[in-house]
Amino acid sequence: MTDLEYMDRAEALLASVEACCDRINEATDADIDNQRVGGMITLVFQDRSQxxxxxxxxxxxxxxxxxxxxxxxxxxxTRWKDTKGEGEFFADLSRYASQQAGEPLLFSP
Structure with missing residues (x-):
């Protein structure tokens, strides 16, 4: 994959995460604060975990x-896979965000 292709796919991933945060905040009490700076997004949960x-x-x-x-x-x-072969990005993000938020959350591409 070229650097341009990587950046297109990676930017689409970040945009999906931001859109999911907006959807989750509208539909649940999770209240995730998402902050993007360049190629990094920080999600901050009510308990201040990140x-x-x-x-x-x-x-x-x-x-x-x-x-x-x-x-x-x-x-x-086709998708973002863990380099150790143990998971997929959006499934993993959903699992860990749910743990940190204390309620089920779904992130998807």
Whole structure:
């Protein structure tokens, strides 16, 4: 994948996360504060815990940092897969955000 293709896909991922936060805030009491600076989004939950999503252009990866740990994702042609082969970005984000918010949340592309 070229750098331009990576950036297009990675920017679409970040835009989806932002749109999901807006939808979640309208539909639930989760009240996620999302702040974007360049290629990084920080999600802040009511208990002040955070999830950070960060683009890693040189590696063509997206990194996810949660209370549960840090994870790296690479686009496999159809979706963003954990580089250790253990998960998919939006499923993992949904799981960890739900844990930190204390209620079920769904993030999707």
């Amino acid at each position: 999830i950070v999503i960060n683009l890693q252009k040189p590696l063509q990866e997206v990194w996810l940092a949660t209370r549960a740990g840090g994870f790296h994702y690479r686009f496999d042609g």
